[in-house]
Amino acid sequence: xxxxxxxxxxxxxxxxxxxxxxxxxxxxxxxxxxxxxxxxxxxxxxxxxxxxxxxxxxxxxxxxxxxxxxxxxxxxxxxxxxxxxxxxxxxxxxxxxxxxxxxxxxxxxxxxxxxxxxxxxxxxxxxxxxxxxxxxxxxxxxxxxxxxxxxxxxxxxxxxxxxxxxxxxxxxxxxxxxxxxxxxxxxxxxxxxxxxxxxxxxxxxxxxxxxxxxxxxxxxxxxxxxxxxxxxxxxxxxxxxxxxxxxxxxxxxxxxxxxxxxxxxxxxxxxxxxxxxxxxxxxxxxxxxxxxxxxxxxxxxxxxxxxxxxxxxxxxxxxxxxxxxxxxxxxxxxxxxxxxxxxxxxxxxxxxxxxxxxxxxxxxxxxxxxxxxxxxxxxxxxxxxxxxxxxxxxxxxxxxxxxxxxxxxxxxxxxxxxxxxxxxxxxxxxxxxxxxxxxxxxxxxxxxxxxxxxxxxxxxxxxxxxxxxxxxxxxxxxxxxxxxxxxxxxxxxxxxxxxxxxxxxxxxxxxxxxxxxx
Amino acid sequence: xxxxxxxxxxxxxxxxxxxxxxxxxxxxxxxxxxxxxxxxxxxxxxxxxxxxxxxxxxxxxxxxxxxxxxxxxxxxxxxxxxxxxxxxxxxxxxxxxxxxxxxxxxxxxxxxxxxxxxxxxxxxxxxxxxxxxxxxxxxxxxxxxxxxxxxxxxxxxxxxxxxxxxxxxxxxxxxxxxxxxxxxxxxxxxxxxxxxxxxxxxxxxxxxxxxxxxxxxxxxxxxxxxxxxxx
Numbered sequence: 058x059x060x061x062x063x064x065x066x067x068x069x070x071x072x073x074x075x076x077x078x079x080x081x082x083x084x085x086x087x088x089x090x091x092x093x094x095x096x097x098x099x100x101x102x103x104x105x106x107x108x109x110x111x112x113x114x115x116x117x118x119x120x121x122x123x124x125x126x127x128x129x130x131x132x133x134x135x136x137x138x139x140x141x142x143x144x145x146x147x148x149x150x151x152x153x154x155x156x157x158x159x160x161x162x163x164x165x166x167x168x169x170x171x172x173x174x175x176x177x178x179x180x181x182x183x184x185x186x187x188x189x190x191x192x193x194x195x196x197x198x199x200x201x202x203x204x205x206x207x208x209x210x211x212x213x214x215x216x217x218x219x220x221x222x223x224x225x226x227x228x229x230x231x232x233x234x235x236x237x238x239x240x241x242x243x244x245x246x247x248x249x250x251x252x253x254x255x256x257x258x259x260x261x262x263x264x265x266x267x268x269x270x271x272x273x274x275x276x277x278x279x280x281x282x283x284x285x286x287x288x289x290x291x292x293x294x295x296x297x298x299x300x301x302x303x304x305x306x307x308x309x310x311x312x313x314x315x316x317x318x319x320x321x322x323x324x325x326x327x328x329x330x331x332x333x334x335x336x337x338x339x340x341x342x343x344x345x346x347x348x349x350x351x352x353x354x355x356x357x358x359x360x361x362x363x364x365x366x367x368x369x370x371x372x373x374x375x376x377x378x379x380x381x382x383x384x385x386x387x388x389x390x391x392x393x394x395x396x397x398x399x400x401x402x403x404x405x406x407x408x409x410x411x412x413x414x415x416x417x418x419x420x421x422x423x424x425x426x427x428x429x430x431x432x433x434x435x436x437x438x439x440x441x442x443x444x445x446x447x448x449x450x451x452x453x454x455x456x457x458x459x460x461x462x463x464x465x466x467x468x469x470x471x472x473x474x475x476x477x478x479x480x481x482x483x484x485x486x487x488x489x490x491x492x493x494x495x496x497x498x499x500x501x502x503x504x505x506x507x508x509x510x511x512x513x514x515x516x517x518x519x520x521x522x523x524x525x526x527x528x529x530x531x532x533x534x535x536x537x538x539x540x541x542x543x544x545x546x547x548x549x550x551x552x553x554x555x556x557x558x559x560x561x562x563x564x565x566x567x568x569x570x571x572x573x574x575x
Numbered sequence: 576x577x578x579x580x581x582x583x584x585x586x587x588x589x590x591x592x593x594x595x596x597x598x599x600x601x602x603x604x605x606x607x608x609x610x611x612x613x614x615x616x617x618x619x620x621x622x623x624x625x626x627x628x629x630x631x632x633x634x635x636x637x638x639x640x641x642x643x644x645x646x647x648x649x650x651x652x653x654x655x656x657x658x659x660x661x662x663x664x665x666x667x668x669x670x671x672x673x674x675x676x677x678x679x680x681x682x683x684x685x686x687x688x689x690x691x692x693x694x695x696x697x698x699x700x701x702x703x704x705x706x707x708x709x710x711x712x713x714x715x716x717x718x719x720x721x722x723x724x725x726x727x728x729x730x731x732x733x734x735x736x737x738x739x740x741x742x743x744x745x746x747x748x749x750x751x752x753x754x755x756x757x758x759x760x761x762x763x764x765x766x767x768x769x770x771x772x773x774x775x776x777x778x779x780x781x782x783x784x785x786x787x788x789x790x791x792x793x794x795x796x797x798x799x800x801x802x803x804x805x806x
Binding site: 350357358361362364365366369371416417419421445447451464466468469470471472473474475476477478488489491492499501502503526527528530531533536538540541553555557558559 | 597793
């Protein structure tokens with residue numbers, strides 16, 4: 058292996074294994090290309106602002122002279138930013154070092170001499186693929202006004218307007234819709250071209266030698282033909298001969314047919330793509346959600362649970378395979394996807410990361426069989442995620458436990474227990490029942506003691522709850538309840554304070570716990 | 576505190592069965608009235624005193640067989656419409672009967688309330704509520720359950736303020752006897768205000784009168800000492 062090859066391989070390995078280099082590259086990739094990266098949108102907004110300001114300056118510059126500063130801003134600042142962006146995109150599009158390392162390892166494995174040029178050719182092919190992409194060409198043209206000595210290139214500033222497509226998803230989706238109907242559009246273009254050409258030649262033959270006719274050149278014939286075919290008909294050029302007028306009648310009919318054809322293509326393309334666009338938006342929305350519940354099935358009970366979640370501002374996603382029930386969930390304006398909850402692909406295809414994003418999976422389908430199947434699927438994806446399931450028939454309780462369900466809700470048992478509370482005129486039970494109900498102002502809430510609270514407050518006394526109208530019922534620690542704790546009792550991280558009071562007051566108190574005492 | 580001695584359950588489905596089982600330990604007199612043979616057979620097999628009845632009955636025999644003042648009726652028929660019909664029939668016959676009715680949804684529960692039920696349980700809403708609470712506030716659910724069903728030595732109690740009690744005519748904020756006995760006063764039911772209870776954490780500095788009912792939480796022995804202390 059030559060010294061050059063050795064040096065390149067060594068450098069490639071260094072860069073490939075350098076966490077700083079990889080992190081930096083990944084960061085720029087995320088900012089430029091990864092739609093799920095939360096800060097990408099800020100970069101996009103910034104670029105759009107640059108583009109708009111640039112185009113506005115171009116428009117103003119048509120009639121009014123621009124100051125030197127605006128010239129510098131428009132010709133240098135913006136262009137340099139665009140150039141940096143172009144180079145960064147070029148850099149993150151593919152990895153040259155990776156290609157070199159792969160080729161080196163492959164050649165080593167096969168016992169061949171390291172083929173540096175093969176690796177470079179491969180790497181270059183990828184880079185060329187980027188350079189020749191429509192977006193990259195537009196990007197490059199948008200940088201052109203930088204060379205402001207070439208006056209004509211100033212028009213290239215308009216490419217900056219085209220660049221805006223890159224940062225707006227709806228434009229991309231719009232373009233995608235047209236791409237899906239490529240064949241129909243090509244057919245239409247060919248058909249239109251033939252009609253325009255034939256009619257232009259005919260009108261030229263019929264009109265050009267007539268002194269009274271305004272159509273004298275072939276260009277004017279094409280212009281007239283196109284304007285008439287599009288059904289716009291400015292009226293600046295009109296045929297005067299009988300033959301010319303006959304051609305006009307035919308071309309008008311063809312024009313109506315072409316416009317109808319084009320409208321139908323666009324409408325059908327959008328109709329076909331609408332579901333896909335909605336689905337894509339749903340995937341993006343879900344990927345942006347941090348922690349949420351997954352509700353499997355949109356049964357009657359699930360509908361009420363979702364309603365409660367929504368009232369309490371709790372994030373959730375509904376997975377329903379029945380189109381009718383799915384439609385009901387969509388009508389209720391929930392984040393719902395038409396997918397089978399018992400299939401692994403449903404979670405993968407919608408980008409639901411059970412480990413990172415899901416708080417709990419709620420199996421609320423209409424039968425125990427479905428709930429068990431779903432629970433097993435979820436358990437197979439992640440062994441620790443909490444699963445709650447509705448139990449329809451008591452005899453299936455064991456099966457649900459066996460499937461890995463952590464919490465089983467058997468309504469009959471629940472109602473049986475609740476009924477005890479109604480066994481007489483028991484004020485105490487009524488009070489507790491009211492506390493647990495969502496319909497009263499006074500509630501009982503749990504407040505988590507986090508690291509910050511522990512840093513700021515060492516014992517119950519420090520919590521200053523006695524200065525408020527709130528009641529500290531007790532502390533829930535390691536699944537044990539410490540009732541009405543003494544004021545000198547130490548508080549620990551992960552303790553749960555059970556507090557009774559107005560919901561808003563508890564919320565405010567909880568926020569205040571995180572503030573240092575003055 | 577008036578606790579029903581007799582439990583009469585209408586219908587014998589899974590809900591009714593669970594209600595019956597829950598009262599089995601505390602109430603020896605549980606009666607089941609059913610409207611079909613199948614439920615009759617099931618209730619009989621489970622060892623309950625069961626009687627086959629007709630919904631069109633005028634229910635006069637309830638008065639003959641039971642003491643209305645100590646009776647609580649659970650209307651747990653499968654069909655919401657039948658449950659409403661049963662509730663309205665019972666209420667028209669017995670204005671003071673304590674009726675608890677089960678409904679599928681809140682909508683049906685509202686109808687049962689109009690039909691005269693003292694309490695209603697909307698099965699779907701109640702279940703959904705427990706699902707959400709158990710996910711969002713598991714510690715609260717656990718603790719409340721333990722307090723309500725005496726799984727720990729902490730329990731709920733209610734004490735009526737007697738005439739001449741040390742609490743009489745005092746403001747809620749001024750009393751310290753609860754703190755001395757490690758007791759939390761949760762709510763107060765004011766007799767002057769139709770026994771409507773208000774939570775102490777609602778912030779009103781309530782004036783305690785005789786016959787007011789205090790709802791308190793505390794340990795068994797502290798509650799006993801507190802009861803003695805306020806007399």
